[in-house]
Every structure is written in structure tokens, then in C-alpha cells.
Amino acid sequence: MVEHAISAKGLRKRYGETQAVDGVTFDVAQGEFYGILGPNGAGKTTTLELVEGLREPDEGTARLLGSPSWPRDRTLLRRIGVQLQASAFFEKLTAREQIRTFASLYGVPADRADAMLDTVGLVDKAGTREDKLSGGQAQRLSIACALVHDPELVFLDEPTTGLDPQARRNLWDLLRQINAEGRTVVLTTHYMDEAETLCDRVAIMDHGRVLRAGPPRELVEELGCDSLEDVFLQLTGREYRE
Amino acid sequence: MTPFLSLSAAMTKGLLRDRAAVFFMLVFPLMFLVLLGALLKDSGLSQSEIVQVGDVKVLDDIPAKERAELRDVLRIEKTDGSAAARKEALEKVRKGDTDAAVYQRPGGRVELRYSAADQVRAGNVQGVLDSIVQQANQKATGRPPAFQLRTSTLQDQSTKPIQFLTPGLLGWAVAMSGVFGSAFNLVNWRKKRILRRLWLAPIGAGSVVGARVGVNLALAFAQTGIFLAVATLPYYGLKLTGHWWLCLPLIACGTLAFMSIGLLVGAWAKSEEAANGLAQLIVLPMAFLSGAFFPLDDAPGWVRTVSGFLPLKHLVQAMEDVLSRGEGWGAALPAMGGLLLFAAVLTLIASKLFRWDAA
Numbered sequence: 092m093v094e095h096a097i098s099a100k101g102l103r104k105r106y107g108e109t110q111a112v113d114g115v116t117f118d119v120a121q122g123e124f125y126g127i128l129g130p131n132g133a134g135k136t137t138t139l140e141l142v143e144g145l146r147e148p149d150e151g152t153a154r155l156l157g158s159p160s161w162p163r164d165r166t167l168l169r170r171i172g173v174q175l176q177a178s179a180f181f182e183k184l185t186a187r188e189q190i191r192t193f194a195s196l197y198g199v200p201a202d203r204a205d206a207m208l209d210t211v212g213l214v215d216k217a218g219t220r221e222d223k224l225s226g227g228q229a230q231r232l233s234i235a236c237a238l239v240h241d242p243e244l245v246f247l248d249e250p251t252t253g254l255d256p257q258a259r260r261n262l263w264d265l266l267r268q269i270n271a272e273g274r275t276v277v278l279t280t281h282y283m284d285e286a287e288t289l290c291d292r293v294a295i296m297d298h299g300r301v302l303r304a305g306p307p308r309e310l311v312e313e314l315g316c317d318s319l320e321d322v323f324l325q326l327t328g329r330e331y332r333e
Numbered sequence: 334m335t336p337f338l339s340l341s342a343a344m345t346k347g348l349l350r351d352r353a354a355v356f357f358m359l360v361f362p363l364m365f366l367v368l369l370g371a372l373l374k375d376s377g378l379s380q381s382e383i384v385q386v387g388d389v390k391v392l393d394d395i396p397a398k399e400r401a402e403l404r405d406v407l408r409i410e411k412t413d414g415s416a417a418a419r420k421e422a423l424e425k426v427r428k429g430d431t432d433a434a435v436y437q438r439p440g441g442r443v444e445l446r447y448s449a450a451d452q453v454r455a456g457n458v459q460g461v462l463d464s465i466v467q468q469a470n471q472k473a474t475g476r477p478p479a480f481q482l483r484t485s486t487l488q489d490q491s492t493k494p495i496q497f498l499t500p501g502l503l504g505w506a507v508a509m510s511g512v513f514g515s516a517f518n519l520v521n522w523r524k525k526r527i528l529r530r531l532w533l534a535p536i537g538a539g540s541v542v543g544a545r546v547g548v549n550l551a552l553a554f555a556q557t558g559i560f561l562a563v564a565t566l567p568y569y570g571l572k573l574t575g576h577w578w579l580c581l582p583l584i585a586c587g588t589l590a591f592m593s594i595g596l597l598v599g600a601w602a603k604s605e606e607a608a609n610g611l612a613q614l615i616v617l618p619m620a621f622l623s624g625a626f627f628p629l630d631d632a633p634g635w636v637r638t639v640s641g642f643l644p645l646k647h648l649v650q651a652m653e654d655v656l657s658r659g660e661g662w663g664a665a666l667p668a669m670g671g672l673l674l675f676a677a678v679l680t681l682i683a684s685k686l687f688r689w690d691a692a
């Protein structure tokens with residue numbers, strides 16, 4: 092049996108009154124491009140955090156590349172790259188200093204960090220402090236920091252939120268490219284077109300549960316819809332979420 | 334670069350680029366030393382100044398050697414013996430520009446005029462002149478003195494203000510940077526989610542904690558270097574005693590103790606503002622109660638009881654001992670042990686309160 096990149100079983104996480112994740116089970120194959128969709132508050136970020144090993148699940152287990160992600164395992168962490176939904180930067184450091192610092196945490200040399208900055212089109216902003224970057228620039232830096240050590244498995248939480256169309260297309264190309272190199276990519280997104288073009292399979296979540304999972308085209312066919320967006324609305328309803 | 338070094342570099346840059354932090358940790362305490370040091374510079378001296386109007390035999394006859402010894406306690410300014418000069422001298426005494434005026438009446442009587450405004454100075458001048466006259470009288474008898482009282486003012490170094498200002502203010506500076514440094518770092522990194530991001534990087538907790546401690550130690554040693562450099566300037570005149578370098582391990586242990594207070598503050602506080610307020614609320618009273626700004630010798634008993642529990646008090650006291658009183662390991666070791674114990678206990682409590690998230 093080929094080892095799964097991700098194998099999550101029965102994950103549950105409760106915050107006080109909120110059951111953020113309520114029994115999530117899914118597998119992601121090596122080299123797969125996997126998308127997690129769902130309305131605000133569906134539990135996507137929490138699911139990713141449990142899978143990444145950032146939080147301890149109340150119940151269930153997650154194995155990444157064959158090793159459990161909880162408790163913390165430094166050899167495993169070296170092989171995964173994570174972009175958190177809200178970017179996390181060192182205070183008062185410039186873009187270049189940020190990515191070089193992150194690179195050195197993974198034992199990656201500075202020139203590789205600079206090259207990554209070029210890849211996400213931030214060379215012009217290399218000397219700009221973290222708090223002076225625009226929202227989209229910060230987002231790109233955060234993605235660059237997640238990819239700087241060539242991880243085998245990449246988690247991106249809403250990577251394209253706040254990006255302009257050019258940056259979005261650039262990021263798509265970059266993600267397709269690293270996926271083509273055999274790396275596994277998991278992302279969450281609110282853009283259905285993005286999920287349709289990028290993902291081999293998507294899981295649609297709501298209320299902490301996976302409602303449906305499969306290749307976008309199959310889901311569209313199965314439910315007799317026109318697009319993934321219709322599938323999404325049909326599964327999760329049309330009312331507002333807070 | 335190793336994670337330890339790059340994290341240290343990131344922290345150092347973050348610190349140095351924060352102007353307010355640099356001001357409060359480095360410049361502000363130094364300002365206190367420079368100003369208080371200058372203000373209190375002469376307050377511990379007992380040297381008196383007198384104006385000698387015209388010839389006064391007992392004073393003029395003092396042998397050169399004795400005169401040199403006398404100079405520490407008494408400075409004599411001699412003017413001509415005219416009536417105008419006498420009037421001027423008395424005016425000076427009245428205004429407090431000099432401590433006393435002395436002149437000789439025909440017939441050998443020595444007149445001393447002093448102002449009663451400063452009792453201590455008046456007493457000093459009187460005492461010194463009296464002893465000079467007595468000695469002269471005794472010499473005039475041509476017989477060796479039957480009894481001799483050798484007096485010399487004991488210029489106790491530790492009573493010179495700079496000798497207690499330096500360890501006190503340095504202790505306060507180190508306490509500020511220790512408490513604020515670790516509290517701010519913790520709160521800020523939690524708020525900026527860097528703590529979580531570091532959790533996902535393949536590094537040990539040792540690199541993170543070690544980097545923070547390293548940066549704080551470097552900062553504390555820099556503070557020590559600057560403080561000692563300023564205080565030993567001839568203008569301030571701090572005299573370092575033999576074991577002064579023992580202040581370095583003391584500072585290191587103190588830094589750990591203060592960082593543990595900062596950890597506790599940072600673990601509790603949800604925002605930087607809260608951390609700032611709480612840290613101020615701890616550091617400033619602690620500094621007062623620890624004798625960082627003025628000695629606690631005259632403080633009421635309860636103050637001294639409270640201060641016995643404060644790490645800064647023990648740091649300041651031990652630093653005074655090694656910097657100004659010539660004491661050695663005997664004074665430093667118990668303080669170091671106490672500071673480390675304090676640090677261990679508070680770190681343990683802080684680790685129980687520790688939270689990854691701001692929520």
C-alpha cells in the first residue's frame with residue numbers, strides 16, 4: 092500500500108460551547124492537490140491545525156507522511172510547510188529578514204531565501220518592514236516562508252485571499268509547479284474557480300463535518316449542478332454565516 | 334546560521350528598532366545616573382571652606398605636611414587683611430558662599446565667624462579650627478603633648494553617593510529590561526502568532542528560550558558596561574573595588590530572576606498595554622523598596638521586611654558589596670543562589686499559566 096501523505100481519522104475539537112471539528116476523516120494521497128471548502132466558521136482552519144499538529148485533537152488522530160502529527164515531531168516538521176490563515180511575522184523585521192530567519196530555522200541558506208522572495212515577486216519590497224507591507228504582499232511573504240524549505244507536504248490556509256488577480260495567477264502557477272514536482276498540497280479557499288482549476292479533490296465542510304468529498308467535476312455531475320459553486324450552495328445552504 | 338543565532342538576531346533587531354524600548358531600557362536609567370550622580374555629587378563631602386582675612390599666625394604656621402592632610406577637610410582661601418576684605422568675607426559668610434571667615438585681632442586672639450544656617454558645617458569648621466588652635470597652644474608650651482588624639486576623617490567610600498547610585502540604578506535598569514524584555518516578547522509573539530509558527534518549525538524550545546535569555550544577558554552586560562564606564566569617569570568618581578567583576582555573574586542571575594517576573598507578566602497579560610502596565614506596577618515599587626534610588630538605612634522596619642522578598646534588593650545589595658565595599662564571593666554567592674531560586678520558582682508558575690493564543 093502506498094503511504095498516504097495525510098491520513099486523518101475521527102478528528103474532533105471543541106472550544107467551549109463550539110464543536111469546531113466534529114469527526115473529520117479523510118485521506119490525501121502523495122502528490123495530490125487537495126482542497127477544503129466550507130462557509131466561514133465551518134471548521135476548515137481548525138481541521139488544518141489538528142492535522143498539522145498545531146493543536147491536540149480531543150479525539151482522533153492525524154498521520155502525516157506516515158508519522159503521527161501529535162505529539163510534536165521535529166523530523167516530521169522539517170518535511171511540512173505551513174501558511175497560517177493570519178500571517179505570523181517577527182516584529183520590526185523586513186521582508187528579507189523574515190524569510191531569512193524562517194529559512195535558517197530549517198537550515199536553508201540565505202540565497203535560497205532570497206530566491207524564494209523573487210519567486211513571489213517581493214524583491215522590490217525586500218527591505219520593507221513587516222507592518223508596512225500591503226495585505227497581499229504580506230500574504231505572499233507568508234506563502235514564501237511556508238515554501239522556503241521545499242517541503243514535501245504543504246498546508247495553505249486561504250492563500251489567495253487578498254491577492255490581486257496577477258498575484259493569484261502567479262501563485263496558482265507556483266502551486267501547480269510544486270505539485271508537479273510531486274509535492275502534496277492542501278489548501279482551503281472560498282474561491283470555487285480556484286478549487287476547480289487547482290484541486291484533484293475537494294472536501295466540502297460545514298459545522299465541523301465533511302459533507303462531501305471528491306474530484307470537483309464528479310461532485311458537479313453527481314449532484315446535477317452547473318458548477319462547483321452550485322454544489323457548494325446546495326450542500327451548505329444559502330443563508331449567511333457569521 | 335543556527336536557529337539559536339537567527340532567532341537571537343531577529344530578537345535583537347526587533348529590540349533595537351523599537352525606539353521606545355531602547356529609550357526605556359538603556360537611555361532612561363542612564364539619564365538617572367548622569368543627573369542624580371551630578372546632583373548628589375558633593376552631598377557626602379565634609380570639606381569646609383573658610384576665608385582667612387590677613388595673616389593668622391596659627392594657620393600660617395601649619396607645616397606643609399599637615400597642611401596637605403588638612404586639605405581634605407578644610408580649604409582656606411586667604412585674602413589681604415584690609416577692612417574692606419574683612420567686610421567682604423563676612424558678607425560671603427552671610428550669603429552662604431563660604432562656611433566661615435577667620436581673622437586675627439591684635440594681641441593674638443583668633444576670631445572665627447560662621448553662619449548658623451548649616452549646623453553641621455558650622456560644627457565642622459569650629460571643630461577643625463579649635464583643634465588647630467589647641468595644637469598651636471600645646472606646641473607653644475615647648476613640651477611634648479601628654480595626650481594625643483589623632484583624628485582623621487574616615488572618608489568612607491561607600492557613603493559617596495555614586496557608590497550606591499551606581500549599583501542601585503544599574504539594578505533598576507537591569508530589572509526593567511529583564512521584566513519588560515521577556516513580558517513584551519511573550520505577549521507580542523503570541524499576538525503576532527509567531528509562537529504558533531515557531532511550534533511548526535523543526536526547532537527545540539531551547540533555541541527559542543536560549544535566544545531570548547542570550548539577548549537579555551547581552552543587553553544587561555551592555556547596560557553594566559555603560560553604567561560603569563560613566564560612573565568611573567573622574568567627574569563622578571566611582572572607585573571600583575577589587576572584586577567588582579563579580580557584578581557580572583550577579584547581573585546574569587538577576588537578569589534571569591527579572592525575566593521570570595516578565596514571563597509571569599507575559600503569561601498573564603493579554604495585550605502589550607496590559608503587560609506594560611503590570612510590569613511598571615511591579616518594577617517601580619520594587620525599585621523604591623529595594624533601595625535602588627536611595628539607601629534604605631532609615632526606612633521603617635516593615636519596608637525592610639518587604640524588601641527582603643524582592644530580588645532587586647538582594648541584587649543591589651550584593652552589587653554594592655562587590656562594587657563599593659570590596660567584598661568578594663562571600664557576598665555574591667548567597668545572592669546569586671537566591672536569585673536563581675527565585676527565577677526557578679517563578680518560571681515554574683509562569684509555565685503553568687502559559688498560553689499559546691491571545692484568545
Ligand SMILES: Nc1ncnc2c1ncn2[C@@H]1O[C@H](COP(=O)(O)OP(=O)(O)OP(=O)(O)O)[C@@H](O)[C@H]1O
Pocket residue numbers: 106109110111129130131132133134135136137138176690692
Ligand atoms: N481558538 C479558538 N477558540 C475558540 N473558538 C474557536 C477558536 N478557533 C476557532 N473557533 C471556533 O471554531 C469554529 C470553527 O472555526 P475555524 O476557524 O476552524 O473556521 P473556518 O472554517 O476556518 O472559517 P473561515 O472560513 O472564516 O476561516 C468557529 O465557530 C470559531 O468561532
Ligand SMILES: [Mg+2]
Pocket residue numbers: 135136137176248
Ligand atoms: Mg479559516
